[in-house]
Amino acid sequence: MAAVTITVIGSVNLDIVANAARLPAPGETVTGAELHHFPGGKGANQALAAQRLGAQVSLVARVGDDASADDALALLRDGGVNLDHCLAVSDTATGTALIAVAPDGENQIVVAPGANRALRAEDIATPQSDALICQLEVPADVIADVAGRFRGFFCVNLAPAMRVDASILQRADLVVVNETEAAWYGSTLAACHGLVATTRGGDPATLERDGELVAEARPPEVDAVDATGAGDTFTAALTVALVEGQPPEQALEFACAAASLATTRMGAQPSLPFREEVIVNAE
Ligand code: RIB
Numbered sequence: 001m002a003a004v005t006i007t008v009i010g011s012v013n014l015d016i017v018a019n020a021a022r023l024p025a026p027g028e029t030v031t032g033a034e035l036h037h038f039p040g041g042k043g044a045n046q047a048l049a050a051q052r053l054g055a056q057v058s059l060v061a062r063v064g065d066d067a068s069a070d071d072a073l074a075l076l077r078d079g080g081v082n083l084d085h086c087l088a089v090s091d092t093a094t095g096t097a098l099i100a101v102a103p104d105g106e107n108q109i110v111v112a113p114g115a116n117r118a119l120r121a122e123d124i125a126t127p128q129s130d131a132l133i134c135q136l137e138v139p140a141d142v143i144a145d146v147a148g149r150f151r152g153f154f155c156v157n158l159a160p161a162m163r164v165d166a167s168i169l170q171r172a173d174l175v176v177v178n179e180t181e182a183a184w185y186g187s188t189l190a191a192c193h194g195l196v197a198t199t200r201g202g203d204p205a206t207l208e209r210d211g212e213l214v215a216e217a218r219p220p221e222v223d224a225v226d227a228t229g230a231g232d233t234f235t236a237a238l239t240v241a242l243v244e245g246q247p248p249e250q251a252l253e254f255a256c257a258a259a260s261l262a263t264t265r266m267g268a269q270p271s272l273p274f275r276e277e278v279i280v281n282a283e
Contacts, residue, residue: 004056004240005055005057006050006055006058006133006240007060007127007129008043008044008060008061008132009119009133009134010042010047010133011041011044011113011116012061012062013041013044013137014037014039014068014072014094014096015038015039015099015267015268016097017037017038017099017100017101018033018034019034020102022102023100023107024108036266037071038228038267039073040099040268041116042135042232043061043134043138044072044076045232045236045268046133047076048075048076048269049273050237052079052272052275053240053274057081058082058085060085060086061086061087061119062086062119063086065088065092068096085124095112096111097109097110097111098111098112105225105263107227109228111137117138119142124145127150127152131152131154132147132150132155133155133157133235134146134155134157135158136156136159136164143156143168147167153242153243154171155172155174155175157232158177159176159181160181161181169189170191172192172194174194174197174239175189175196176197177197178200194209195207195248197238197252197255199259201219201227204218215248215249215252217253217255220256220257222260224263224264226263227263229272230260230262230263232272233258233259233262233271233272233273236258237259238252254278257278261273261277
């Protein structure tokens with residue numbers, strides 16, 4: 001089977017990660033953490049995840065003209081993601097995420113978007129790929145504009161939760177949310193007549209269309225050490241599988257298996273699984 005082609009329009013961040021004994025409460029200081037730097041950003045993570053899962057991926061993004069950019073792009077380069085449209089913006093910092101991770105894998109994330117805010121719709125040619133994946137760490141008007149021009153399979157991961165133009169939901173073939181985001185968006189998700197995928201950590205993920213259950217899958221049980229990037233892996237895996245033509249049930253199982261694997265390793269991009277690692281019943 002020829003590899004599906006995917007364009008990802010989204011963020012690139014350098015993740016500064018502190019592994020702490022527990023997550024701090026508001027106003028509290030937790031000391032004794034271990035510090036790591038990992039490449040991250042929801043767009044970059046989804047691009048590399050899709051590439052590792054067998055797609056041929058192109059990333060449209062903006063980084064700063066600083067030293068962090070090289071570190072943030074290193075694994076995408078090594079992984080063969082096309083970075084021709086990943087450009088540096090002068091006098092701007094690369095996006096940075098400050099992440100605290102607890103021993104059970106739960107995290108807290110604060111993002112300083114930096115160059116991710118500099119993406120402009122007029123600078124983006126209409127993608128010619130089979131699929132387009134976007135998230136909300138770049139300006140939402142860019143996503144609305146490009147999605148409106150694009151003719152293939154459009155997936156939007158509505159993370160982090162924020163108000164978006166209804167045209168994005170109406171255009172989407174696939175919307176991906178976690179349970180917190182699903183609650184935040186509430187009835188506005190009804191504007192989407194494509195598939196809506198909802199993840200619930202270790203509990204079953206669902207695929208629905210117009211409020212009707214299409215498929216349900218329970219993620220395999222794993223020893224989670226870091227949930228960062230699991231949602232990005234799920235989004236990429238589900239898109240790859242659906243665009244390949246896998247039936248919804250099988251595609252959801254594939255996405256759950258891939259996302260579970262991503263929680264078993266530290267860091268966003270270092271943890272993204274390769275296709276060979278993802279065990280699927282019916283593949
Ligand atoms: O989804 C995980 C990502 O969210 C991290 O890599 C971090 O950069 C934030 O954007």
